[in-house]
Every structure is written in C-alpha cells, then in structure tokens.
Amino acid sequence: MSEHVPALPVYTPPKARSLLEPHRLFLIAVFAVIIFCIVWFMRWDWIPQYQGRLLYGIGQTLILLFSTAIAGFLFAVPLGLVQVTGPRPLAWLAKGFCTLIRGTPLLLQLWLIYYGLGSIFAQYPEIRQSFLWPYLRQAWPYGFVTLMISFAAYEGEVMRGAFAGVPKGEIEAAKAFGMRRFTLFRRIWLPRAIHRALPTLTGETVLQLKSTPLVATITVIDVYAVISKVRQDTYLTYEPLLLLALIYLCLTGMMIVAFRFVENRIPTRGA
Amino acid sequence: MAASSATMFDLSLLSLSAPGWGGVMLGGFVRSLELAIGGYCLGIVLGIGGAFGKLYGGPILRDLLEVYTTLIRAVPELVLILLLYYAGTDAVNQLIGLFNYGPVDINGLVAGIFVIGVVQGAYSTEVLRGAIKAVPPGQIEAARAYGMPPFQVLRRVTLPAMLPYAIPGLSNLWLIATKDTALLAVVGFSELTLVTRQAAGSTKAYMMFFLAAGVLYLLLTLVSNVVIGIIERRARRGMADPV
C-alpha cells in the first residue's frame, strides 16, 4: 500500500498555451468581470492596516515550510535507508513509524504534541527548571517538530523506493572499483537515490505548504493566523479568506516555478 | 505526583457508558466515517464528470475544469474548508431565496460532505483522467463500432477498463479523505478530532484521549489498507504484474 505515494497526482500548472484563442479571450473577460466585482463590491479597506503583519505572516509560513522540509528530508534519508538495508528490527521500527504518522491526521498529531505534552508539564512542574524551558514554553517548537516528523514520514516512504530502485549494476560496479561501503553510499547510492526522489519533492513540498496553516491552531502566528485575526477584527467572512487563498496560490505557483527551474538545471541523462 | 500521573491514564474514562467518554468518541468516529464516505463518493462523482469533461468536453469546459483542479490543489484544505463551509451554505441559501423557497436547513454533515467532496473531486479528476487515458483506445473504438451509445460505452467499457489503473490513486485518495475529515474540527463539526478535544478538555486527560483517537484513525487506515489490497488483487486479475 505504501507504493501509492507517487500515485497522488503531482501538481502541474497548465501549460502556457496560446492565451489568445477566442474561447480563452472570452473566459479571460468573464474572470476579469468577476475579479472586478470582487474588488469593487467587497470590502478591502483593511488591507493597508494589516499589510505589515501579513508580510510577517508570509515570512513565518515560508520559514516554517523550508525549515521543516529540509530537516524532515534529513530524517527521511535514514528512514528510507534502514527500511532497505537496515537490520530487521530497525527496518520494522522505521516502517512502523511511517505507517503511524501517515495513518493519523496531522491536526491530531499537532494537538497531541502540543496539548498532550502540555498536560505532562502541568503534572511535573520540575520540567520548568530545565534549560530547555524557554523553548518548551513557546508554541513554534511543537509546530516545527510535528511538521518535520510528518514530512520525514511521507518523504521517508519515497526515499525507501528511491534507495531500492537504484540499479544493482551501478552498486556492483562501485564495489568492483574497490569502494568501501561508506564511500559507495556517499558517492553512488545516496546521490542516485536523491536524484530519483527529486521529482517527488515538488509535490511533497506543496503538500507541506498546505499543512503549515494547521500550526495556527496552537497559537503559532503564520499567515493563516494573521488572516484569522483580520476575520475576528473586521467580522468579514469571505474577503480575508479569499485573500488568503490568493496568497497560497501565489506561494504554490512561485514554488513550482522555482522547483522547475532547479530541476531543469540538474542533468537527467541516465535517470 | 505519581498519583496524578495515574489519573492521566485512567482507562475507565474510555468506557463506553456515562462516566466514560468512549461512547462519545465512537459517535465522533462514526461521524468521521460518514463524512469520509460521503465526501469520497461525491468526490468520485465529481471526478468522473471532471475527467470526462477534461478529455472530451469543449474548450471552455476544459479550461474551467483546469481552473477548478488547479485552484483546489494549490490552496490548503483548511482554507478551502473554511471558505466552502460558510460560502457554500450562504450560496445555497441565496439560490433558494431566488426561487422563494424560504431558508433550507443545511445540516453540518451535508455541508461537511460537500466540502470534502469538492476538494476530493479535484484530485479524483486527475486520477481518473490519467486512468481513462491509460485504457487502450482500441477498446473504446471497438465498443463504438458495435454501435453502443456513449453512456453504454462509459458504463460497460471505459469505467471497468480504467479501474485497475485508477485504483492505486483512488485508494490513496480514500486515505486522504479519512484524514481530511479531522480538519472539520476547526469549523466546530463534532467529528472524532473535535469530540476528542472536548473530552480531553473536560477531563484534562489530554494525552490519553489524543492517543485513543490516534489508535482509531490508525485502525481505520490499517483496515483500509487490507481492503485496498484485496480490491487491488481482484482488479489486477488477468493483467501483467507491474514492473
């Protein structure tokens, strides 16, 4: 069942075909009218007041996204590796971990880690003397850890397939060259596996971006939390949410363009 | 402090009848299942429509569907759920108001199914489109050559022939649907995650209730995996093993 990860349709933006076909011109006109109505008839006067906070929120979202994706990927490599070559108990442990995280909702994990641990702190006030307390007191470390674990579990499944899929011949050739195990891993196996996993990274990172707003439910201030604040202050239902959707749309779009640019620079011969 | 840590895992709180919250949690679990099943089915209906529209529809329909799938897949589910949950009900009420029917009662479950269904629809459109494209065109042409009307071609050839290709993607979507239901906790729908938080807040046994809910979700995933495996083997009968 674990093979199904790549079956999730990876997001692909529409190709920039000719925008000037007659029916497209018509559609563009229709959308322009809709957007005009949205801008003209809805209330947007709150934007200047919240501009600074919105930018801060977007920054926080992006920091959270990239830090958890990078840290998560670093965990995903050993998670995938032990499932392919590790000793049985370790492989089972890694597999169990991935199944556990992928089989439960992220929101539940987040609340378990934040409020569940919080209830333990309430039981043992001694924890408050530890040097870690200034960090444990804040909300973002819990958001970071949860998102990182989630990314690691999903990407670990991908890395497992990637490690298993590196052609045997290449590894045998490296052995024939007399490479030691670690050199072989460092110079052949790992780079080839990462190369194979790269195409999935765009999709996984977009999914991760879409998971970040959940941290707002544990008082971390990201762009979603800023918009929630706008909703509460102005009692507007739709306008802030529409702007939020637009922000995420732009972030996703920019990320895909950036990833495509990077992907195109990586030679794909022999992949 | 040892005594209080014992109360933290007081399993009697999970018993099914009154002092225990087990019954409430199972009720929430059932509502989560209803949401997931309803939303998933609606998603597949939308997906079949969307996939055929994208493949055989006119240029305007195709572009509109492209906008739909792109928007839904680029915006976080949480944001979509908030937008659709309020806007969906609002829109239906206004529409009904136009025809002078008076306000209708849209219960939370239906609104929730609608929200999950619309989100799932975008993904299943893509899954099903890929699967339909994988059906050898000769089979569909042969059906047409027999003089079958289009709907019969769909029912007797295209849908059954694409199933083996669609099943991995669709089973993945089912697993996503079960987990997306948790997001409705944010709009106050009493599904498993929200009743868990209420139970945890009322009893202060946060760790235990969240773990118990995790076990329920995990069981659902594991059972689904077994069923998916069986369906997959049946659907793949007579096909070459994947390489």
Next chain:
Amino acid sequence: MKNILKALTVAVALGAAPFSAAMAEQVKLGFAAEPYPPFTSPDANGKWVGWEVEFADAICKEAKLDCVITPVAWDGIIPALTSKKIDMIVGSMSITEERLKTIDFSDKYYNTPTGLIGPKDQTFDAKPESLAGKVIGVQVSTIHQAYATHYFGAKGAEIKEYQTQDEANQDLAAGRLDAVQADSIALDAFLKSEAGACCDLKGYVEDDPAILGLGVGVGLRKEDGALKEKINAAIKAIRANGTYDTFSKKYFDFDVYGK
C-alpha cells in the same frame, strides 16, 4: 458494474439531501463547541449541560420556539449567524459596540466582572503596570482579547490568543502562560477544578464598558426583529416568574444577572 452504479446513486442521493424542508418555527441555537464550564460543556453522554443550556431551554420554552442546539466553532460564530448556519447565539457573548456593527443583541441575560488569574507562586495584580513583560492568554474574538490587547499589550505584555478558553487554561496550568484573563465565573470554575490547583485569582480588571460591554445578550441577525422581540419578552418573563432564579441557584450562590 451494478455496484458502481449503486454507489453513484447513493452519492447523488446524498448530494440532494440538503433540500429537506425546514420546520416553520425551528430555531438553530448556536454556541461554541468547546467546554466552557459552568455555562456550556459537553458531558460524557454527548449532551450539552450547564447554566446557559438551562437558560436557553427556559427561553425557548417560554417563547414557544423549537430550538435545536447547534455547536459551532467560536471564532466563526458570527459568520455562522450571518450565513444562517445558526439563528441565534446563546454563547456568553457580551454586547459590545464592535459587535453591534455586525449583529444585533437581545437584552442582557447575565453580567459578571472580568478576572485575571495566574500561578500561585507569582504575585502580581490585574494592573497594566504589573503585567508588563508577562505572557497573557485570552480566547480569540472575545472582549477579553480586545481588553488585554488595549490595556496590557500596550504596556508591554505579550498577548497569546487561543481558539478556546479551555486551551488557554490548559496552557496556564502547563506553565506556558503567566496569566489568563477571562470571565470571572468561567475562571472560578477552572480554579476549582483539579487542573486549576496551580493558580489563583490575581484580581478583577478595571471596568471599561466601551470594551467589556454591558453584559451578555443573545446574538441575533439584524433583520430578525421579530425573533428579538420574542427573546426579550421571554427573558423578562423567566426573570419575573422565578424560573431564572430557580436554575441559577443550582450553579451560583450570588445573582449572576448583575446590576
């Protein structure tokens, strides 16, 4: 293939389900889907209990309304009212100028002072000066959030906003917060619970009717004038015939209606 068709039919039928016609006098009564003792909290049977639930029952009976309890998320309760998901809010919502811009309120049905609690081992009072540098938890979109931001936030306190009151209390017990500002009765219920043993009342904040409002009323849509009249009449009636005092005595040993 038959099965697939069946599944499709079921799905279509589910899609059509919302159009079941509503009863004429059915009123959806909304409050926050969270434990907020002693006003509204879920019990282990999945029922909602508390002072406010009894109050709602009493006015519904008095006004002859067929009330259906519909818990919704607190931070979306006003959108839920305006988008007709619910028809009235009986959720300890204070009548404030800000809210009156968007929705309407009945007459008040209770009014209590605002308190501030903190850990027992810390000494401070509910004055802006002594709260500088402290982390204060409040529930989002409440009068307490507005008050704390205006008075304490401006004087250097950090205001943390929670989706539910229960979460703020929980984080105070966990030591992540230095203080929580909320309704004094709700805080009292927390202090009396096992988890509240950590903390005690630091004082009542200085009243500011412009922010803290003039008591708690039933939230209504602006266009539902008829419903408002019914509710106001019902509140008056249960105050006059003693029903209000009867169920209030079960919860409080003082007059919750306030001045």
